[in-house]
Amino acid sequence: MRMNTLTRFAIALSLSLACVANPLVAQASKPKPAHAVASTQVPPLIDDLEHRTFNWFWDSANPQNGLVPDHYPTKSFASIAAVGFGLTAYGVGAERGYITRDQAVERTLATLRFFHDAPQNDSEDDAAGYRGFFYHFLDMDSGKRFDRNVELSTVDTSLLLGGVLFAQSYYDRDTPREKQIRQLADEIYRRVDWTWVQARKPLITMGWTPGGKFIPHDWQGYNEGMLVYILALGSPTHAVGDDAWKAWTSTYNRTWGEFHGQTFLNFAPLFGHQFSHVWVDFRGIRDAWNREKGLDYFENSRRATYSQRAYAIANPGGWTGYGANMWGISASNGPGGLVVKSGDKERTFHGYTARGAGLDYISDDGTLVPMAAGGSIPFAPEIVVPALEEMKQRYGKDIYTKYGFVDAFNPSFHSKTDLRTGKLVPELGWVDTVHLGIDQGPIVLMVENWRSGFVWNVMKKNPYVRKGLERAGFTGGWLDEAPPKP
Numbered sequence: 124m125r126m127n128t129l130t131r132f133a134i135a136l137s138l139s140l141a142c143v144a145n146p147l148v149a150q151a152s153k154p155k156p157a158h159a160v161a162s163t164q165v166p167p168l169i170d171d172l173e174h175r176t177f178n179w180f181w182d183s184a185n186p187q188n189g190l191v192p193d194h195y196p197t198k199s200f201a202s203i204a205a206v207g208f209g210l211t212a213y214g215v216g217a218e219r220g221y222i223t224r225d226q227a228v229e230r231t232l233a234t235l236r237f238f239h240d241a242p243q244n245d246s247e248d249d250a251a252g253y254r255g256f257f258y259h260f261l262d263m264d265s266g267k268r269f270d271r272n273v274e275l276s277t278v279d280t281s282l283l284l285g286g287v288l289f290a291q292s293y294y295d296r297d298t299p300r301e302k303q304i305r306q307l308a309d310e311i312y313r314r315v316d317w318t319w320v321q322a323r324k325p326l327i328t329m330g331w332t333p334g335g336k337f338i339p340h341d342w343q344g345y346n347e348g349m350l351v352y353i354l355a356l357g358s359p360t361h362a363v364g365d366d367a368w369k370a371w372t373s374t375y376n377r378t379w380g381e382f383h384g385q386t387f388l389n390f391a392p393l394f395g396h397q398f399s400h401v402w403v404d405f406r407g408i409r410d411a412w413n414r415e416k417g418l419d420y421f422e423n424s425r426r427a428t429y430s431q432r433a434y435a436i437a438n439p440g441g442w443t444g445y446g447a448n449m450w451g452i453s454a455s456n457g458p459g460g461l462v463v464k465s466g467d468k469e470r471t472f473h474g475y476t477a478r479g480a481g482l483d484y485i486s487d488d489g490t491l492v493p494m495a496a497g498g499s500i501p502f503a504p505e506i507v508v509p510a511l512e513e514m515k516q517r518y519g520k521d522i523y524t525k526y527g528f529v530d531a532f533n534p535s536f537h538s539k540t541d542l543r544t545g546k547l548v549p550e551l552g553w554v555d556t557v558h559l560g561i562d563q564g565p566i567v568l569m570v571e572n573w574r575s576g577f578v579w580n581v582m583k584k585n586p587y588v589r590k591g592l593e594r595a596g597f598t599g600g601w602l603d604e605a606p607p608k609p
Contacts, residue, residue, distance in 0.1 A: 165574055168512055172497070172527050173574075176567040177216050179526035179558050180209040181230075189234025190263050194530075194557040200269040201261040204279040205560025208568065210234060210286030211401070211578055214293045215571045228300050231290050235307040238287070241266050247333045255315030255361075256280045256331070274330040274338060277320050281351045282561075285402040287311050288354075289578065292585040312587060317355035317363050325366040327351055343374035344483075345388045347398040349420075357591025368595040372412040379416070382482040383433035387418075387426035391479025391486065392453040396424040397498040397565045401572070403588065404579035407600025419600075425502040427481070431495065432506055434480045442489035443552070444534040447506075448513035451495030452478045452487055455531040455562065458553040459543040463536075472536055472553075474543055489535030490553075493528035498565030501573040521548045529555040530562050583607055 183195040184206075191209040192199035210231060217227040241251035251257055251266050252275060259276040260269040291308035294301040322328045326341035327348075342348030352371050355363045378389040390396060399405075405420035413419050418426075435450030454477040461472045472488045479486055496510040515523050522532050536553040545555040571577050582588050584607045592602060 173570040175527040180212045188237040204282035207283040207286035208564025211289045313360045316361045325370045346395040350399040353591040356594040357587040383430045385426040385430040389481035391481035393495040396427045408597045410596045428499040428503045453492045453495035455492040457490045458536045490533040494562035
């Protein structure tokens with residue numbers, strides 16, 4: 124089971140406050156300069172992984188309303204962030220031939236119609252959202268707030284909107300259904316009241332609840348909240364002021380520094396270096412903070428990826444299996460909240476938590492997360508591909524399923540006990556038995572960005588994303604070119 128909403132909020136709060144031989148392995152011990160996205164020589168595993176991971180979204184979603192589960196194949200509530208990844212994945216599926224464009228249109232329309240028409244009010248139980256934002260978790264069938272512990276989430280709404288705006292720009296044909304997609308997407312985005320969630324201007328709060336009102340903490344430090352500010356700045360109806368981005372970046376300095384051989388803007392779990400990059404190509408575009416430090420956010424994510432690999436090679440915790448081709452820590456499921464004693468040693472294993480390794484903090488219990496590596500493939504394919512291949516070669520029969528890699532596995536955990544999630548596999552350890560939507564998304568979409576730049580190129584056509592970046596002070600690269608025709 125996933126952690127409950129209060130636990131997830133506590134983790135998000137702590138983060139904001141902490142704010143095999145392979146030709147690709149050549150000289151992988153040293154970071155390579157940031158480079159153009161690869162489009163040739165895609166290894167068979169990566170091709171297969173992309174297709175299987177896409178199938179997770181296609182098979183798991185409710186075709187009636189487009190809602191995507193938080194986890195699957197076990198019974199689950201819906202995650203609005205997973206819906207955003209799913210909406211984007213349908214375009215990938217159409218381009219790759221996994222499904223037809225008509226199928227993608229049908230599923231996308233069902234999804235956008237639901238979010239357009241779902242009840243928006245300030246009641247405790249009879250709404251999917253309020254003021255244009257949506258609750259983090261929704262009931263898979265009714266589409267209403269899953270329970271009273273669930274917050275109206277600014278960041279999860281932003282991840283949903285990443286998919287909504289992708290749909291707006293991708294479905295560009297002059298047909299009634301594609302026109303309707305564009306119209307619905309536009310209306311969903313326009314009604315989001317970003318200024319309302321500036322409880323402590325110019326920053327943006329993490330969320331709101333009908334009972335507790337605004338969550339008393341804002342998006343600051345470096346993390347996935349970058350997308351929140353970009354979309355809030357790009358709004359044609361309820362845009363925040365220019366000072367919001369400056370306020371956001373002013374909180375960076377506490378996590379800028381060296382960690383395991385790399386100097387970069389740290390955020391311990393790798394998902395924070397991936398989520399915003401799913402939709403925005405940060406190569407060559409820089410804001411004022413970038414210009415001061417002499418790097419762009421793509422390069423920063425590349426360094427974070429190399430840093431995590433170096434951490435696994437050093438393996439200060441002495442966990443089983445870590446090494447040059449066995450690395451990757453991010454928010455994920457785990458064996459459970461257990462303390463295991465072995466001789467005079469005592470080790471704590473967690474359930475779902477924001478695992479990570481960085482200058483800001485280290486949370487490592489030996490749990491490896493394939494998404495942590497897979498979602499970083501555009502940044503450093505020369506070390507990511509060998510890692511995924513090693514995971515598949517060493518443990519594939521237990522961790523690689525019809526939907527790709529399971530969420531996580533832990534070769535250091537062998538205690539026979541009642542597990543909250545996953546299973547024990549002899550000679551391997553703990554293995555999860557589900558896939559999480561917010562971890563599946565970066566895999567399929569970042570693989571495609573590495574292969575073709577597809578999602579990035581679609582999003583470059585979106586005027587709202589461009590406007591948000593420009594208002595944040597980004598210049599250079601593709602932003603200095605004429606906007607692609609919608």
